[in-house]
Amino acid sequence: MKKLCVVLSLLIIFGLGAIAFTNNKIGGIIGKITPIDAASTVSLVAAKDTLSAQINQGVFTFTNLKEGVYTVVVKANAPYKDTIIEKVAVKDSATTDLGEIKLQQ
Incomplete structure (x- = not known):
């Protein structure tokens, strides 16, 4: 009887844990940098956290x-200038497309 109670308790705990994490919806940010070789890194800043993304043929994700709300920082290669895009909103389960980001010389 004790084993049955322990097993049922564990099933209930795991079930509640699975339900708790289903409400955490995640989103994303994508964009394309032109010219494609103008940027060295793309970073995402939120409060004190910073993430970096790979750039492939000018595209980052x-x-x-x-x-x-996030800030996107594009670190440019010379002779191009760095670019900062502030207040990029991410809604739950949605990907925000920044479109084409043209770096200036």
Whole structure:
């Protein structure tokens, strides 16, 4: 009887844990930098946290982001200038497309 109670308790705990995490919806940010070789890194800043993304043929992607407002920092290669895009909103379960980001010389 004790084993049955322990097993049922564990099943209930795991079930509640699975339900608790289903409400955490995640989003993302995508964009394309032109010219494609103009940027060295793309970073995402939220409060004190910073993430970096790979740039592939000018395209970058941030995934698994919580809903909120972020700042995107593009570190440019010379002779181009760095670019900062502030107040990029991410809604739950949605990907925010920044479109084409043209770096200036």
